[in-house]
Amino acid sequence: MRRRELLAGVGSAGVIAGAGAVAASGVPSVDELLGRESDQPEPEEPLEVETVDAPGSEAGTATVPASDRATFVDIFGTWCPPCVEQMPALAEANDRIGDEVLFISVTSESVGEDGSITRAELADWWDEHGGDWTIGLDPTAAVTERYLESGYPSAAAIDATGRLRWSESGVKTADELVAGIERALEADP
Amino acid sequence: MERRTYLRALGGTGVAGLAGCLGDVPGIGGDDRTVLEGNARGDPSHPVNGEEFPSFSLPDPLADETVSLEDYTDDRPFLMTFFYTSCPDGACPALLLRLRRVQEDAIERGYADDVGLLATTFDPNRDTPEALEEYAKQQGVDLEVGNWHFLRPEDNEAAKTFVEDDVGMPVERVEDHSALGHGEGGGNGTGESEGRNETNGTHGNETHGNETEANGSHGENRTNGNETHGNESETGGHGDGYAFTHYNLIVLVNEDGVVERAYPRAIDPQGGVTPEELVEDTKTVVDG
Secondary structure: OHHHHHHHHHHHHOOOOOOOOOOOOOOOOHHHHOOOOOOOOOEOOOEEEEEOOEOOEOOEEEEEOOOOOEEEEEEEOOOOHHHHHHHHHHHHHHHHHHHHEEEEEEEOOOEOOOOOEOHHHHHHHHHHOOOOOEEEEOOOOHHHHHHOOOOOOEEEEEOOOOEEEEEEEOOOOHHHHHHHHHHHHHOOO | OHHHHHHHHHHHHOOOOOOOOOOOOOOOOOOOOOOOOOOOOOOOOOOOOOOEOOOOEEEEOOOOEEEEHHHOOOOOOEEEEEEOOOOOOOHHHHHHHHHHHHHHHHHHOOOHHHOEEEEEEOOOOOOOHHHHHHHHHHOOOOOOOOOEEEEOOOOHHHHHHHHHHHHOOOEEEEOOHHHHOOOOOOOOOOOOOOOOOOOOOOOOOOOOOOOOOOOHHHHHHOOOHHHOOHHHOOOOOOOOOOEEEEOEOEEEEOOOOEEEEEEOEOOOOOOOOOHHHHHHHHHHHHHO
């Protein structure tokens, strides 16, 4: 059954290089093949990120994952065409379920006067692409390292205890994003 | 044969490693000299643990210097990966992220001067110095630290020669990426990969006029979407009419110029190398 999910995932992913959709489930482990449940993930330490002033986003800081609720992280870059392609689905998912989680998009690109984009340009980009939720900066790529699957964009849903419940790379639909987020909301740690 | 048989062999073995084949050189596991399909990779063509990394001397246009194997031997270990900036789907950024995280760790733990981080483009025709500089910023690379070099062979032909013939990492130019969709479904290939790549995504790609410069000889790949295996990563592309199917290879080389580890499908969630693992492996070699 695991197997079936996996195959379906790979097929429909189609989007991203390599292992697009294999995500957290991945190739079945020995435990999975033997029917043992072993996928209780470990909680992860919160990482602090700077948030920027943009539509739906205030300048300040946030922790990823949040300590008081579930978290949805979109790992993106303004340079990344599939990330742009996914923005409408993210906006819809945020409309549907964003109130229940920390809903945040994080980029590790160099933001600033010497960077590929300034904070003001990032805010404009955000506005242009319909962004209306929190943007976080990840200059050391620590958040990206933790939550990037095989490529950009990647989506991750973490439950309120900091355990990763879902992650996949590639362009997702709003339904897929919401379903992933629900896994974090429904998780019973 | 070669191309086609070769790709089919890849499909059959489905393994990361790339069945011991240098580009057009015949003689892969699972080729027509055996009855059974390959059950595992043959001798990998890229160097693996214990083998010498091939000599190189390549320009870094941003630092305006030439970087050679000899700069590192008897001095410090290095990591090398291979990419192109037009990489459509984030596979190359995922490779660079791993080197970037090593750079970050090296800064934090004080070994920035004791490791080299080399990212070699196999698309120098489009990856101009300006494009590379912009890419560095997009990927958050710190060029000021001085341990990162973008290596840019003279042109795409030279790049192919270095990457395929010297290093042994096949790179396939794909001309008509619109026929391929946006990229391949995954396929982590641990021996069960046939049939898993069947479904191509069909995301809208712009179609551009074909370019006619170097490397135009691979047109036969255009309809072979399902044979360009997921492990080697993406096909499809945005802009400029061609893309590459390539392995997501990272090589960790010690100060004797000997490969400590090759990670041929580095970005795969299973069987690849996470940034954390790469950081630890690199630190171990630096300390060793």
